[in-house]
Amino acid sequence: MAEIAIETRDLNLWYGTFQALFDVNIQVKKGMITSLIGPSGCGKSTLLRTVNRVNERLGYVRTTGSVDVLGQDAFGEDVELARLRKEVGMVFQRPNPLPLSIRDNVLFSHRIHRGNVKASKSDEDVLLEDALRQVLLWDDVKDRLNQNATSLSLEEQQKLCIARLLPVKPSVLLMDEPTSALDPKATAALEELIWSFRGSYTILIVTHNMAQARRASEDCAFMLLGKMMEVAPTADLFLSPQLSETADYIEGRYG
Ligand SMILES: Nc1ncnc2c1ncn2[C@@H]1O[C@H](COP(=O)(O)OP(=O)(O)O)[C@@H](O)[C@H]1O
Ligand SMILES: [Mg+2]
Structure with missing residues (x-):
């Protein structure tokens, strides 16, 4: 049986008095790509943000259950x-590189995590090249690493936003509609990249694009009104959904 990287148990979440998640249970398998689908407002981003605990920065968020x-x-x-x-x-919907060079973007988090213990230039060079190679950007940008990241195309910027996560050696990557700001060609390139991460990273990706969920995830989870309705291997969920709500959603009858 596949190892589990993320598991929520009876997870409830309130924004103030508004309940956004209801007894959510999901197991995300290690090294696999799991997509989260469901109509706008059903709690996909909220669920994603419980995994790295960024929701609670808001102050008025309360949770019960466990992650x-x-x-x-x-x-x-x-x-x-x-x-x-x-x-x-x-990774977020809109590429959000820092207004710094390509190089400084990729090394930013790594430098913060190291605090006062600075890495040598040559160690940083290795991390930089490795991260940019993983996202298939190295050949494009290796001669302009000091150029501002905001000069890159949106596709390149989003790849850079993935690259800058890698030097600190994460094992889980959360992606919230990472291609929604991209054109179809760039979307396909990003999907291919994400697919190539299978086995190396555990990926939980929110998408409102059914075709993307189908093409680019191994497991798929359908949410509705804050509830986890159905989690299954992607092919099964699309071919033989267990619930009528899932069938209605994937057939485009709402949301
Ligand atoms: N910061 C917030 N404060 C209050 N309510 C929020 C906040 N973020 C999301 N919500 C509410 O929680 C519900 C789920 O939102 P969200 O997780 O963003 O859904 P999705 O990503 O599926 O579109 C929605 O009703 C939304 O209005
Ligand atoms: Mg969202």
Whole structure:
């Protein structure tokens, strides 16, 4: 049986008095790509943001139940947030590179995590090249590493935003509609890249694009109104959904 990288148990979440997640149970398998689908507002982003605990920055968020990440209770009192956020990287809808050079973007988190213990230029060079190679950007940008990242195309920027997660050696990557700002060609390139990460990273990806979920995930989870309705291997979920709600959604009858 596949090892489990992320597991939520009876996870409930409230924004103030509004309940956004209801008894959510899901197991995300290690090294696999799991997509989260469901109509807008059903809680996909909220669920994603519980895994690295960024929801709680809001202050008015309350949760019950548990989230285990790599065998550790993410809400445990002894959890080190810095370590959790190193293990778990996140990519957003819009590419959001820092207004810095390509090089400084990729090395940014790594430098922060090292604090006062600076890495040597040659160690940084290795990390930089490795990260950019993993996202298939190295050949394109190796001669302009000092150029501002905002000069890159959107496709390149989003690849860069993935690359800059890698030097701190995460094992989980959370992606919230990472291609929604991209054109079809760039979307296909990103999907291919994400697919190539199978086996190396555990990926939980939110998408509103059914075709993308079908093509680019191994397991698929369908949410509705804050509830986890159905989780299954992607092919099964699309070919023989167990619930009428799932069937209605994937056939485009709502949302
Ligand atoms: N920061 C927030 N404060 C209050 N309510 C929020 C906040 N973020 C999301 N919500 C609400 O929680 C529900 C789930 O939102 P979200 O997780 O963003 O859904 P999805 O990503 O599936 O579109 C929605 O009703 C939304 O309005
Ligand atoms: Mg969302």
